[in-house]
Amino acid sequence: MNLPLAGILENLRQKRRRAEWYKRAAREIRDRGRVVALTGAGISVDSGIPDFRDTGGLWERFDPMEYAHIDAFRQTPEKTWLLFQEMQGLVDGAQPNPGHVGLSRLEALGFLCTVITQNVDGLHQRAGNSDVIEYHGNSRSLVCLCCERRVSRDGFGLEQYKGLPRCTCGAVLKPDVVLFGEPIPRQSQFRAQVAARQCGVMLVVGTSAMVYPASEIPQMAKNSGALVVEVNVRETVLTSTVTDIFLEGSASVVFPRLLGVLSGMVQ
Ligand code: ZN
Numbered sequence: 001m002n003l004p005l006a007g008i009l010e011n012l013r014q015k016r017r018r019a020e021w022y023k024r025a026a027r028e029i030r031d032r033g034r035v036v037a038l039t040g041a042g043i044s045v046d047s048g049i050p051d052f053r054d055t056g057g058l059w060e061r062f063d064p065m066e067y068a069h070i071d072a073f074r075q076t077p078e079k080t081w082l083l084f085q086e087m088q089g090l091v092d093g094a095q096p097n098p099g100h101v102g103l104s105r106l107e108a109l110g111f112l113c114t115v116i117t118q119n120v121d122g123l124h125q126r127a128g129n130s131d132v133i134e135y136h137g138n139s140r141s142l143v144c145l146c147c148e149r150r151v152s153r154d155g156f157g158l159e160q161y162k163g164l165p166r167c168t169c170g171a172v173l174k175p176d177v178v179l180f181g182e183p184i185p186r187q188s189q190f191r192a193q194v195a196a197r198q199c200g201v202m203l204v205v206g207t208s209a210m211v212y213p214a215s216e217i218p219q220m221a222k223n224s225g226a227l228v229v230e231v232n233v234r235e236t237v238l239t240s241t242v243t244d245i246f247l248e249g250s251a252s253v254v255f256p257r258l259l260g261v262l263s264g265m266v267q
Helices: 003-032 041-047 070-075 077-092 098-108 123-127 158-163 186-198 216-223 251-266
Strands: 035-039 112-117 132-134 137-144 150-152 173-177 201-205 227-232 245-248
Touching: 003 201, 003 227, 003 245, 003 251, 035 098, 035 186, 035 216, 041 098, 041 123, 041 251, 070 077, 077 137, 077 173, 098 112, 098 123, 098 201, 098 251, 112 186, 132 186, 186 216, 201 216, 216 227, 227 251, 245 251
Parallel strands: 035 112, 035 201, 112 132, 201 227, 227 245
Antiparallel strands: 137 150, 137 173
């Protein structure tokens, strides 16, 4: 057999295998239901929000310990606000992509119940998902660390950030996102654990879930009997340890295809 032919055959085999993985994932979603998605930065990359940790991401220009640590906020809140302004500039111009829309359609079809996200961009809600656990907080509100008051960001224009937004008690308000050194909000953590333990299928999307405590969620789901489907552009540490089905590619490519296969099965 000459090499080009071997290459073509291998290509066909790969295509067939890939089609089989999609079919199996769709079948499991249809039969098991109770889908919970755990999403991370990767799902929003196609909306124009680069992963902070990637090349060109915010952590290249802003040292997280200097700008995004809770101690840094206490000492130099203006630095944290500078970072937040940069982040907000990216988030404000972003729209949900077919990955977000795919998760919203899964909910509309009655398969998906909850999204646990490590993102603070609010794109899942904008795509139409109704139960979103924001594991790392959100960028829509501001919180006072002194009196625990929460206020909507809408009342504070970006230009006012230069003067630092203040609570009525006088303290500087903090973006309601979880900074390094801060715990995950207890309610979010509790709800995420319950969702992980009760799901039939856990979709891990655009995250390697390496950061504790988000890292324990896929394993928790698996230990409770769920099937773990991973959607990532490349294999992660989960792929060989926890994942049952790996669908390679960005969420905005994988979900329209998966929904197409699923739609054919449920009609
Ligand atoms: Zn206050």
